Amino acid sequence: MSERYIARSSSIAARMMGVETMVMSALDSTFFSLNEVASVIWEAADGTTPLSRIVSERVCRDFDVDADSAARDALEFVEELAKHGILLVSEQPIITPAAGAEPTA
Amino acid sequence: MSTGTVAEPGIVVDIGNLPILLRSDDAQLREMLHGRYRGFVASGRLPDFQLQIELHEGQQELDAEADVEVRRSGDGWALRRGDFAATWTNQSGCGRVLQSRNPYAIDSVLRIVHSLLLASRGGFLLHAASAIRKGRAFLFAGVSGAGKTTISGLAPPDVILLTDEVSYIRRGPEGYRACGTPFAGELATSGENLSAPIAAVYLLEKGEQNRIEPVEASEGLQAVLRNILFFAEDQELVNSVFQSACDFVSALPLHRLTFMPEERVWELIT
Numbered sequence: 001m002s003e004r005y006i007a008r009s010s011s012i013a014a015r016m017m018g019v020e021t022m023v024m025s026a027l028d029s030t031f032f033s034l035n036e037v038a039s040v041i042w043e044a045a046d047g048t049t050p051l052s053r054i055v056s057e058r059v060c061r062d063f064d065v066d067a068d069s070a071a072r073d074a075l076e077f078v079e080e081l082a083k084h085g086i087l088l089v090s091e092q093p094i095i096t097p098a099a100g101a102e103p104t105a
Numbered sequence: 106m107s108t109g110t111v112a113e114p115g116i117v118v119d120i121g122n123l124p125i126l127l128r129s130d131d132a133q134l135r136e137m138l139h140g141r142y143r144g145f146v147a148s149g150r151l152p153d154f155q156l157q158i159e160l161h162e163g164q165q166e167l168d169a170e171a172d173v174e175v176r177r178s179g180d181g182w183a184l185r186r187g188d189f190a191a192t193w194t195n196q197s198g199c200g201r202v203l204q205s206r207n208p209y210a211i212d213s214v215l216r217i218v219h220s221l222l223l224a225s226r227g228g229f230l231l232h233a234a235s236a237i238r239k240g241r242a243f244l245f246a247g248v249s250g251a252g253k254t255t256i257s258g259l260a261p262p263d264v265i266l267l268t269d270e271v272s273y274i275r276r277g278p279e280g281y282r283a284c285g286t287p288f289a290g291e292l293a294t295s296g297e298n299l300s301a302p303i304a305a306v307y308l309l310e311k312g313e314q315n316r317i318e319p320v321e322a323s324e325g326l327q328a329v330l331r332n333i334l335f336f337a338e339d340q341e342l343v344n345s346v347f348q349s350a351c352d353f354v355s356a357l358p359l360h361r362l363t364f365m366p367e368e369r370v371w372e373l374i375t
Contacts, residue, residue, distance in 0.1 A: 011340060013347035017322045022351060024330065026343040031330060033323030 006054075006078050006087050007047030007094040014042075023086055030084045037063055037070075038077055045087060047094035051078065115155070119147035119298070120215070121273040121284040123222055126152035127211065131160055134206065141208050144298050145287050154198040156191075156218070158211065161203050175217060175336040182337070184217050186210070193218055216271065216288060217336050224345050227276035227352065232332040233306075234290075235272040235283040237265040242283035242301040243374055244272055245362065246332045247309035252364065254291040256309065259368050268296035271334065274353065275300070281353060305358045307374075312363035315370045325359035326350060 008014070014023045021034040021042050034042055037059055044054040051074060059070045081087035088094050115128035116138055124147050129135055139146060171187030181194040189204035191214050200218065204210035220230050233246035234253040245256050257269035267273075267283055270290030275282045281303045285296035308320060308328045320328070329350045335343075364370040 013344040015348060015351040017326070017351060017355060020323055022323060022326055022347075024343070024347050026338070026340045029330070029335075029343075031327050033327070 002091045004051040004075070004078065005047055005049070005090050005093050006041075006045040006051055007090075008042065008045050009086050009088055012086050023081075025084055025086055027085055030086070032081065032084075032086065037065070037073075041074055041077065042087075045078075047088070051075070116142070117147040117150055117152045118142045118145050118215070118287075119150055120145055120219060120286055121223070121228075121275055122300070123154065123219065124150050124152045125215070125218065126155035127158060128155060129158040129160075131158075134158065134160065137206075137208055138211065141212070142287050142295075144295050145285075154200075154218070154222070156200045156202050156211075156214065158202045158204060161189075161205050173213065173217070173336050175221075175339075177337075177339060182217075182221060184214060184336075186213060189214055191217075193221065212288065216334060219273070220334050220336060221342075223273075223275070224342055224349070227349050228274045228281075229346060229349055229353075230286075230288075230334040231272045231274055231329070232270070232334065233272040234269045235267040235296075236260055237267060237283075237297075237299060237301040238263060238374060240301055241304035242267065243304055244274075244283060244306045245309050246272075246306060246328060248332065251309040252311050252366075253309065255311075255366050256362075256364065256370065257290075257292055259366065259370060261368065261371050264371065265297050265299060266292075266294070267299065269294070274303070276349070276352070281357060303357055305360060307360050307362035310361060310363045311366070313365065315364045315367075315373055316362075317373055318361045318363070320359050320361050322354055322359075326354045328359075329354055 011026045019036040021039040023032045040058050044058055055070045055074050060067055078087050078089055082089040115126050117124050117126050127138055174185045176183050180196050184191040189210040191202040193200035202214050223229050233244045234257045235242055235244045254269045257266055267285040269292040271286050271288035273284040273286045282300045283303050284300040285298045287295040289295055
């Protein structure tokens, strides 16, 4: 399966509350509360770290979950948020100002 | 030759301690505003903001049910619905309203302007009844049909009703306060022009018994966001209101109040 890169959209409002992350789309006001695992993926969505690495280095390290299930759940999660424009998903690294990229000349 | 001295007629409507001068040359409209906002008309207070109202007397039937459109325009906002068009300038705190003679137009403009003013102050308008009991305010939030008017109508005599429809939430150095509003629901009664620190927020649900349950932060936040009066699809404003809602939910106890339409439900509100 091809690699996925994920980045947070700039058209959202988000806030950590306890161990959950509250996210709302500024486009259609869709609201999501992300659990602890989803919050870890959300925080790591810098556009340049492959999803597989986020899962192996963050999710599997911090939570008691097997690699296959974690990868499957993570992909389902990012595709759901991508449908609402909350996460950007690409097979190439995503260079956005939000991901800390320098503007190109 | 005229000296140019002009006294322009208007009334100051003070909702949530943000007094707005409503100016109009039309005596009939001013009389209507006096009646509608009775209890919120400030006689001895200089306004912080003002709206100049002009009447649209066209033949065309205006549609008060049309969707509200609020968009940024220069240093301010442009507001439009079937029965009004308005502009608001942030820096000057002044606006102009072109509206039909119906009272719902200026009511809606005031709700929008107050929601914009509150957004930069950590507050908001919420679809909720609110009331003061023993010096503390209680909010009862819910969409249409959730029971806001019902629970307001069941309030015992020691309860002061602030509104049965739209609650006014202000954030101050000492926390959140609920202020009375003239924005009435089915009760068709203006709230008292008073305010009190908010003690608790209840998410209303009609049921077979009276009970109070805690709600998770995420559920509470979602419910609050669903009930905030919010008009502009603007990234900066969405973010501001979202952060205000998060702060509000973090600062106050939120509960689900399931209730039957009987006075005893107020025994739970202390």
